Amino acid sequence: MLFKEIIGQEKIKERLLQTVMENRVSHAQLFFGGEGRGKLSIAIAYAQFINCRDQEKFIRKDSCGLCPSCIKYDKLIHPDLHFVFPVAANKEVKEKPLSQNFMAQWREMLIENHYFPSLNDWYDKIDIERKQAGINVHDSNQIIRTLSYTSYESEYKVMIIWMVEKLNYQAAPKLLKIIEEPPDKTLFLLITENPDNIIPTILSRTQLVKFPKIEDNVLIGACETQLEIGHNQAVEISRVANGNFKEAMRLAGQKDERNEVFEKFVGWMRMCYTLDVPKMTAFSETMGRESRESIKGFLLSGMEVLRNCLVLNYTSPELIKIRGSELDFMKKFSPFINGNNAEKFSEEFNQAIYHIGRNANTGLVLFDLSLTVAKLLKIKAPVSVK
Template sequence: MQFNKIIGQDHLKKKLRETVKNNRVAHAQLFYGGEGVGKLPLAIAYAQFINCKDENKFINGDSCGTCPSCNKYNKLIHPDLHFVFPIAGGDESKKPISSNFLTEWRELLLQNDGYITLNDWYQKIEIERKQAVINVSECNQIIQTLNYTSYESDYKVMIIWMVEKLYYVAAPKLLKILEEPPDKTLFLLIAEHTEQIINTIMSRLLPVKIPRIDDDAITEAIKKRFNVDDPIANQVAQQANGSFTEAVSLLDQSEDRKANFDRFKDWMRMCWTFDAQGLLDFSEKVAREGRESNKSFLQFSLVAIRNSLALNYTKYAYIRIAEEERVFYENFSPFVNHLNIVMFTNEFNKAINHIERNVHSALVFFDLSLTIVKLLKMK
């Protein structure tokens, strides 16, 4: 994967190239930022650039894409490129460590140029209803792998995707190898929620913030990759909030978003009228869809609440949403105000946390619904 495949992020690509040119490559770096901004493809392109054998790569500003090292990086099969990612015990024939899922991982990355979400990965390996982590066995495997000498390249590269999913019991093992890494080893850790990373691990990493992608870059990428007209590409880019994966989701007729919006709308109406039986049926139905789907819907709902608050105080607030959503949020906005917004936020975050901790989803949603009934009456 080359830098020229990365959408936008020109300033950051230049900065990364300069670290290689000036021999200032930190051995443990954390690429962090929102979903869909290109953290993973940037990490792969950076590693490929470091190990590219072309003497003109600094002049050209990119790896050559054709040397033996680049050819293997392009297929994600370089023997000195290693990946770790969240896994749950699914297929009985496979132990829950990343090396046993590399075929699926490579397929997903190559199909999407590296722009994937956690839900994409869970769907790929069919674990939507399970909680995936980076476990102790995985960290033992990291140590074992990196203790071998490199096969072909100057650097052995370990890319750990979604490091915030590291199981707390496994943290000391990862910390040890970060503190005492083998020579010529490069750790590129990737995260979306740095607040969930253990402080002792954070302190060993050089943070590299990956900003949102600018709208023009997303527009051009959509037009090039999906052959859509300018008006559609522009509208999708404006609503994507700097995330290419969100843009792709929106472009795919926004089926999931539309379903979440319709469900949120019905939910709030049942809460307002206090339709107890309807709320109970709703909670049981949602619970059957799996934890990751539940979390995604709760996150969407929290954003919807915040959009309503913005429209309550500023009718013409600039929010990247479809017209149908804006109309509903404007009508709903009087019920979200300075008296209840903090409690709304706390209750939704608490519900997300409970889902992550395997509390029964139906109970979580029904309890949250009863709280929302009270919050909507606060004026």
């Protein structure tokens, strides 16, 4: 992976390059920011640049892509490049799952998703059904063992921990010492979309690198060249994706799926408004059989719809990055989302997401949320809102 192959984030690329050229690479760095901003791809490109053997890399400010080290990095098979990510038992790995058990699927998944993976992509790839994945004690022990060996070929051993917020409380203490005082020439690159969920003792031991949204003009260009779509469609997708290339890929290739999620949410809101308990029960049971990450994604999408409805009460529709039937629904639904209930909607949805992530019964959580939504929709707007 070369820096020039990654869309956007030019300031971060330059900052990381400077750390190498000035010989001040921090041994533990946390790349954080929202989905689809290139954190993982830049982490791989950064590691590849550090270990590239071509000295002219400092002139071109990128890896050569041709030396033995770069070739192995490109295939994700370099012996000094290590990955750890959330895992769970499945039909092939029935107990004590380790990241190294899933490396073939990991490589395939990255290529399939242009190095912009999501947790849903990953969980679907390893087929863990409704199990809750995490970074466990076995992987923590494996990290310590792996990094205790000398490097095979390169100057640096690199450990990339993807979605480090999934590191469980039993596993985290084992890594504190090695992250704070790693073996010489060892680089930890931790990646997260939710830094607030990272254990503070891990967070405090890293140098933070914040990834902003990808700029609209860059996103439009990437849609045209990488996703091979026309300019007008690229502009529209960029407007909705809001700096998230992963979302742009979804919009470009999975429009039907996005519409399905939206229509499902609309149907759910109608059930709640009319207090149709039999339908609410059936919805909760059916939705509850999907994976936990899918349910959380559905609720997060719903929160975005509710946010847009609230904004429509106070500003022009032109500021909402939505068009067509979705905007039509939001205009009609916005009177029911107001200053008297919006905060409570956010609290209840976030609480449901929290409990689903903690292995609560998904069907019961959704049914309880449905009843709460039904009550909240009856709360009238403040008199001052027209």
